[in-house]
Amino acid sequence: MDVRLRDVAERAAVSVKTVSNVVNGSPRVAPDTRSRVQQVIEELGYRPNLSARHLRQGRTGTIAFAVPDLNVPYFSELASSVIAEAKQRSVTVLIEDTGGDRAMESTIAQGFSSSLIDGVILSPLALRRADLARTGRVPLVLLGERDYAKAIDHVVIDNVAAAREATTHLLELGRNRIAVIGVDDQETGRQRVIGYREALAARGIPAEAELMPVTGGFTRAAGAEVMRRLLALPEPPDAVFCFNDLLALGAQRVLLASGRRVPGDVAIVGFDDIEDGRYATPSLTTVAPDKTQIARLAVTLLLDRIETAEPGRQPVLAQAGHELVIRESTSANRTKE
């Protein structure tokens, strides 16, 4: 049904291999032969059969990008960046939604659909170190966790510094009862807590456990729920630092609904810089990881790892930049209301 190399070859009166050479830009082709073949390719509308090519080459030119939840804006934005970056290098991206499920993440880390993909970029949520023990079937790059001991490439941001900057910003506004929302048993959260504590410590303010409640999930609902608990404290916070923007938006909604003013009564800082935060009322101050850079680093590391499959290669830890973007939820001058 489809046009094959063979069809082109017959029409152009050359061998199949010569057509293949033209398609692949091999230098061993005379200019006039090349142009003649090119023309026939146009005429017949030839497209290489990728399955055949990949079977022959042992590569598929496809990488997977696995995220916990595609509906979380941070991940969909990151996915767009990864797709764009991969496209520049003529690589196709398969988006996989793990649902934050540990078994699923573990399967993916081991190369799941196997021969369909050359490598995996995985943004883990529930993955444990033990799950990575049996990796190696497929080149792997992890996003956003750094404590896995095994020889696996990572792309991270400096969570400690970012959290410190966010907290310091709130301190500079004169707030001193700063709650954090988003503490769980994962490494990322742990690092952000460290940064938070460092910022407090620098001003001699003690970190209080009641201001660091454990949070279940990273949704607006979770943010709302925790915010309600914080407001019920004898001495509620005058600022909250949320470990992602969804938590922050959920918290903000509760604050506004309770009649409090943001940032007048409670200032809010989020994390991720998702688009929603820019259009919330008030718009959300947030730590903005450089998603473009993260995507570029991840794709680069993965393709490098695919190229040089030697096991001796040292794992790389790449750090992407971040930036504190100050918007209305922490601006001293209120918007009119």
Next chain:
Amino acid sequence: MDVRLRDVAERAAVSVKTVSNVVNGSPRVAPDTRSRVQQVIEELGYRPNLSARHLRQGRTGTIAFAVPDLNVPYFSELASSVIAEAKQRSVTVLIEDTGGDRAMESTIAQGFSSSLIDGVILSPLALRRADLARTGRVPLVLLGERDYAKAIDHVVIDNVAAAREATTHLLELGRNRIAVIGVDDQETGRQRVIGYREALAARGIPAEAELMPVTGGFTRAAGAEVMRRLLALPEPPDAVFCFNDLLALGAQRVLLASGRRVPGDVAIVGFDDIEDGRYATPSLTTVAPDKTQIARLAVTLLLDRIETAEPGRQPVLAQAGHELVIRESTSANRTKE
């Protein structure tokens, strides 16, 4: 490097073909042979090489889902549904982001990466009828447009009825200067305008051109911009019906920033039922298309079309359900504030 059928066959002392039969669940295999082969498969961790399988079968088991912008929550939510639905039928989904670019959409409709995919589900934004003239390379299902004459399967919702319901809801609140945001030159918008007009006409209210400004894009920014223009009218609207939730959120932000109350001064209805709308302040009344059903219909139609490749098959128009979800942005009883 990888385990092949041949390796399994040698270890189990059967032919390659028998192993293949076991893998594919062919009935012509003796029970004890089957279990023996199964065991060796487990032992060696055999995974079929999909490139080879697909080369042989002429199918890849992969479909593409192309959306204008993966960062638009409606599309990412829809993508999740499509992925889930496809997974149930052991089909892999390739997410493609067209950027709403007409050339890109046209390319995809013609089967772009060719032999990598068996079919395409396309949610067009800028596509014109002419672009579909040269389709047919690849089975195609279109989402959300209905006026393409060619024999192409469609999945739609009843936009006219949905818009009528939304408008009627606003009328029942006692609003009579109802603006619409999201009018452009596309078919979907045109249908929603029809529904809007019908609802007005049913009450003898004339549709005013100044309340139906043309909108560029479906972003929060566009919604904000149009809302500002509407507020500058000599007689501003007391309700707005937005053709998607992002427009509505942008409009709502402008309203709140200008000191107006929602829904007190201006009521808002959106469209799409994205998660953001549920957690906005106030939460957003919206028309909720049944995304799960849309995904199921689209995947079903596409797979049917792939199965029976006969060109004589009639195109199918499948209609998915929708529902008006009433939340705070049109609720009579205000939240405390």
Next chain:
DNA sequence: ACTGTTCGTTGCAACGTTGTACTGCGAGCG
């Protein structure tokens, strides 16, 4: 006992591509 049928299994070929090794040919050189 012999033919016919069924069942489990097998070998072969092919899917479309590309790497390797090779051929034929003209140019350059001694």
Next chain:
DNA sequence: CGCTCGCAGTACAACGTTGCAACGAACAGT
């Protein structure tokens, strides 16, 4: 003038899988 060399182009095999046709063995029916 013959030999070598470089270059354009070619033939063949192989990647891992599955459809097809064929095979032998077991068994039922005559």
